[in-house]
Amino acid sequence: MLRALIPLAVFALIGLVLWSGIGKDPSILPSTLIGSPAPEFSAPDLRDPSRTHSKASLGGAPYLLNVFASWCPTCRVEHPILERYVRERGLRLVGLNWKDDAEAGLAWLKQFGDPYSDILYDPSGRIGIDFGVTAAPESFVIGADGTVLYKHIGALTVEDMETRVMPLLQGATP
């Protein structure tokens, strides 16, 4: 009798693991980065490779770092929302063009609009690794002093912007 219960116990364990995955919707999973300084990076600008951005050069004011790629269909979903916040609310939006090629990335921006103030070009995904990016789109709220305040996995919605991103950005303004 006991032996026959083993499969059920194994299944219960698996079920628990799966349930934990749902309980913590991946888009609000905390990142170990939150509250600690953002990793150092240095990358050329997608639109003007002669310019180089680093953590220091982008610091001074809080911003939203948005990981996007031309191959990422979900990025198109959040794109108009980001664009609106840049236009209407003065959001400072920095892009991280991740595992993409420059030509495709630029074509994508030409088609869907380009709300970014600066865009880090990361074709190899190195910066993405440092930030713990698992899939595009992901977004990070980075404070004026370079601290990661929030990490969002998946497309940002108006609700996410209102309840999480904008309050953090406004609160972080020196």
Next chain:
Amino acid sequence: MLPELGQIALILALLLAVIQAVVPLVGAQLNREPLMRLARPAAYGQFAFLVFAYAILTEGFITQDFSIAYVAQNSNLALPMHYRFSAVWGAHEGSLLLWVLILSAWTVALAALSKALPLNFVARALGTLGVISIGFLSFTAFTSNPFERHVPALSDGNDLNPLLQDFGLIVHPPMLYMGYVGFAVAFAFAIAALLDGRVDKQWVRWSRPWTNVAWGFLTVGIGLGSWWAYYELGWGGWWFWDPVENASFMPWLVGAALIHSQAVTEKRGTFGAWTLLLAISAFSLSLLGTFLVRSGVLTSVHAFASDPARGSFILAFLVIVTGGALVLYAIRAPKLVGGPPVGLYSRESLLLANNILLTVACAMVLIGTLYPLVADALGWGKVSVGPPYFGLMFFVLMAPLVWLIPLGALTRWQGDSLASVWIWLRSAAALAAVVAALAWITQRELPLKAVLGIAAGAWIVFGTFVFLRRRWKTAAPGQRLTAEMLGMSLAHIGVGMFVIGVVVTESLNVERDVRMAPGDTVEVAGYQVRFVKAHHEEGPNFIADEGVFEISKSGVVLSEQHPQKRQYLRGQVMTEAAIDAGFFADFYIAMGEPLDGGKAWAVRLYYKPMIRWVWLGALLMMFGAFVAATERRLRQTVREEARLPANSAAVAS
């Protein structure tokens, strides 16, 4: 036509599924024949409504009714006609509809072909399938309605994901679902047997062809997915240990174990409880795969949009179906009687080894796939488990398995001596050694692991021929080769080809990323690849930069290749690699980015020896499974034995 009609048809199908689930199960418990007889018409009716719903969604795509949100999201005016049919299953909602349609088709097949089985057994099996159908139909209707309107209608739609605008991906999902859902039949049989309280040979015999067919479809589905990833994703790989690939691979492994354990249970009466457990596991893992793909708990290249509501629904359903089945198992399994005793070296013990290795391999894939979730839950941070883990574990577990394959077919049931089997297999071992030695002499850069792999593959192929030759010599004419044996032999030869293909392509492939301007020539693996020119090309819904390449060897031009870099109307950029496919090697050319303002290109040149063998092996496995399913013995005997219990059910009514 009105999409609302489709929605109504879905709801009616759901109601019929409820009838199909509840009435026959209750009827079988109370032994009321009229109630049990309701199972078949309910299944037929459900199928009719689902075909209707599916036809309406298809019609929406063909006539481009962009007032249906799903159609608007996944097609546009420029989409060629043939892709409009396949766009139906191009995203979450429609693919679910296909899932339930296929489930219903399997149910109808079971209902129509099971006339010879005892009625209460059929009623329980169809009732179980009805329960599964309720789950998926309510999932479709309540969380993922494909008929939702988009008001106002759009003048043009978005686009079908360009990755899916391709032959491989048109056929990949239906084949895969045929496999996933096909395991539902074996599952339903197992539940019916548990409810019945006994596992008899008759049940197992009758379910064997169904398992074979489902597994065959799953094999070809996975093979197509791998082939597609190879030529379409532009990375030149054929397996990535991606969570979604793993999701389809786990039921495949357990299904392979199930095929073998069913053979033991049917022929010897042993492993009865184990066979039931495998049947439950195979389908549960199919459900788990569905959960992983559609819940968004894991990130993957294939994942559908993540949605916690959908995830919770499938998980709840998984708990009901699998949890319920395992509770039933825990209650009933201890009462099942075992078969006759088994010798230490016997066909049973070899098949037991096969089962252990396959299920442990499945467990290790499961652990690797779920580890990121566990790590997350326990606060160890976000991790991903990569190919090094899977590759190593898999090698360790599969290496012993491939060496055992030729032994199984030649060893007698109940007990045999290894020495007598070895006498027959000596020639196969010698030939395998010769093949491996020849491979090493001609390709000195082969690592030892690959040489051993080639030897193992050749050992399986020659060992299978030894088995065929022995049948030919010892069996009476007319019984020399049953469909079952032929199927088994084909599938095993497929495994051998697969092993050889994998080790050769993994160890000898050449990958070069180079900058090439028109006129340049690059040498790859003894071949010269010349970049002739690049020009613009226009397709129905994309524009492309096309390169023209010539492949030659010692001055003789062998072929001309045209890789493309496509830009689709909605902005997605796709690499269409050009592949000069051959039995012994593939040449793979993919265009990267233009360099120096379009004067030159980044080009990826891959030389992939024997990669075709990977998929040819998979095709042979599928073919073998189908051939074995045609075995007449598995149907005939049942019909004769089934007449008796059919009468006893009639008394109660």
